[in-house]
Amino acid sequence: MMIQLDDVTKRFPGGQEAISGLTLSIDKGDMVFVTGHSGAGKSTLLRLIALIERPTSGQVIVGGQNTRRVKRRKIPAYRRQIGMVFQDHKLLYDRPVSENVALPLVIAGVSHREAARRVRAALDQVGLLHKEKQNPETLSAGEQQRVGIARAIVTRPKLLIADEPTGNLDPDLSLEVMRIFRRFNEVGVTLLIASHDLALIDRMGCSRIELADGKLVVEEEEDHAWQ
Amino acid sequence: MAVTRHSDAVAPVRSAGALSTWFTRHVSTSIGSLGRLFRQPFASLMIILVIAVTLAIPAALNLVIKNARSVSDGWDNALDFSVYLQRGLSESEAQGLARLIQQRADVESVQLVTASEALLEFKQQSGFGEALDQLSENPLPHTLVVRPSPANTSQSMILLQEELGNLPEADVVQVDTEWVQRFHAILDIVKQAIAIAAALLGVAIIVIIGNTIRLDIQNRREEIEVTKLIGASNAFVRRPFLWSGFWYGLFGSSLALGLVQYGLFLLEQPVARLAGLYQSGVSVLALTLAESLSLLGIGVLLGLVGSWFAAARHMRRIEPR
Numbered sequence: 001m002m003i004q005l006d007d008v009t010k011r012f013p014g015g016q017e018a019i020s021g022l023t024l025s026i027d028k029g030d031m032v033f034v035t036g037h038s039g040a041g042k043s044t045l046l047r048l049i050a051l052i053e054r055p056t057s058g059q060v061i062v063g064g065q066n067t068r069r070v071k072r073r074k075i076p077a078y079r080r081q082i083g084m085v086f087q088d089h090k091l092l093y094d095r096p097v098s099e100n101v102a103l104p105l106v107i108a109g110v111s112h113r114e115a116a117r118r119v120r121a122a123l124d125q126v127g128l129l130h131k132e133k134q135n136p137e138t139l140s141a142g143e144q145q146r147v148g149i150a151r152a153i154v155t156r157p158k159l160l161i162a163d164e165p166t167g168n169l170d171p172d173l174s175l176e177v178m179r180i181f182r183r184f185n186e187v188g189v190t191l192l193i194a195s196h197d198l199a200l201i202d203r204m205g206c207s208r209i210e211l212a213d214g215k216l217v218v219e220e221e222e223d224h225a226w227q
Numbered sequence: 228m229a230v231t232r233h234s235d236a237v238a239p240v241r242s243a244g245a246l247s248t249w250f251t252r253h254v255s256t257s258i259g260s261l262g263r264l265f266r267q268p269f270a271s272l273m274i275i276l277v278i279a280v281t282l283a284i285p286a287a288l289n290l291v292i293k294n295a296r297s298v299s300d301g302w303d304n305a306l307d308f309s310v311y312l313q314r315g316l317s318e319s320e321a322q323g324l325a326r327l328i329q330q331r332a333d334v335e336s337v338q339l340v341t342a343s344e345a346l347l348e349f350k351q352q353s354g355f356g357e358a359l360d361q362l363s364e365n366p367l368p369h370t371l372v373v374r375p376s377p378a379n380t381s382q383s384m385i386l387l388q389e390e391l392g393n394l395p396e397a398d399v400v401q402v403d404t405e406w407v408q409r410f411h412a413i414l415d416i417v418k419q420a421i422a423i424a425a426a427l428l429g430v431a432i433i434v435i436i437g438n439t440i441r442l443d444i445q446n447r448r449e450e451i452e453v454t455k456l457i458g459a460s461n462a463f464v465r466r467p468f469l470w471s472g473f474w475y476g477l478f479g480s481s482l483a484l485g486l487v488q489y490g491l492f493l494l495e496q497p498v499a500r501l502a503g504l505y506q507s508g509v510s511v512l513a514l515t516l517a518e519s520l521s522l523l524g525i526g527v528l529l530g531l532v533g534s535w536f537a538a539a540r541h542m543r544r545i546e547p548r
Binding site: 080 | 251449450453455461548
């Protein structure tokens, strides 16, 4: 089991519950979409997994580790094991693409030569090797998102979480991003992707979790029709 | 996925020895911070200048004290004794005594000021000339001005003073060391005052650097958030700011050193001229190597402390949202 939530509730200081009594599990090697209207708790679910938020009650277990037991000091080391992709890319525009992708390796203390090799491999996987020296600002939204994905996978995490990764992209670019995700899934990476793009999710034929008011409403198993 | 050991998640990462990784990281971070300083040359220069002036003032004042000390230490042993002889002693007896004292090893020279010479001098300088003319006899004694040899210690000076006083021909031996001691006491007080001022200026430097780093952190808030989001520790995000503080401190104190040396260079000629007038071998004492290095060290330390305060205070608050 890669991710397991056990009766998890997240209540914000105002009193409203973003997640209420949620129980679910995601197997290793799965590619799962989280859907639901905005405010349904998709983002909060991902943030609980990334330890940006802590649950008010219940257990979040990721890769066999109960996040409740991860001390504040250990959060950075915990996060380094998870690849994260964001709707707004969260790239740094004061440095070229290659340095953006290298950042997780620099944080992990990987040697220069090894890092350079891995950055090129990651950029090659998202088809942007030829743009490694450019500033991300000069790239299109789709390309920027692919840089974000390269950065998320450069440390070869076993779990990748993505919050609305195609939120700002047109259908063609969205499909391209999804195909990249699919390729990672094929080599064993577990993916959890929050999205409201139902048409795209149908095309992908992956497992789907639908949330409403912080509760699980639909759980669909993988549909192998997708090719 | 074994979450407890983060190296598992990035399992294929070959770490090139903990120490060399640590070293390489610091080298590249320090160069990165240096680059940032140079990319905003005007702002950086302003801060460095403020630090330099703030450090140079107490350093220069300390140097002034040091020089005043060394000059006045010289005076201690270059004091003349005035030996007032018994009245009624003849001029030739006084001359004989002068020759006798002259032969002592601890005496450099002896000069006889006869009673009539002293009276003449007194008449000219006091303005009581006519009143003194009314006196039937000269009230002044012959005087020997004894200059001790420079080899004397302060103890042998006291001994010499006693021995001169014990001479049967001597009436009073006068030596004015009190003002030198007073001068030294004043120097000590000024030195203390400078130390207090220097400590306050040090606090000012910490605040200046801390504030600069704080602004820098605010400007790079987004970058800090993103790096924390992808797993950077507080230590990792703090490192470039500590290096900025280090560079500010190092450049500031180097410039302070330069300012002090330049000041000395400007003073060299006037001091030489003054020394020439007094026919003394006085020359300006510069900062020693140890003093220069401690000035640099203090600058770097203040830079690090300032940036540490700012980083520790503001870094924790910046968490990914």
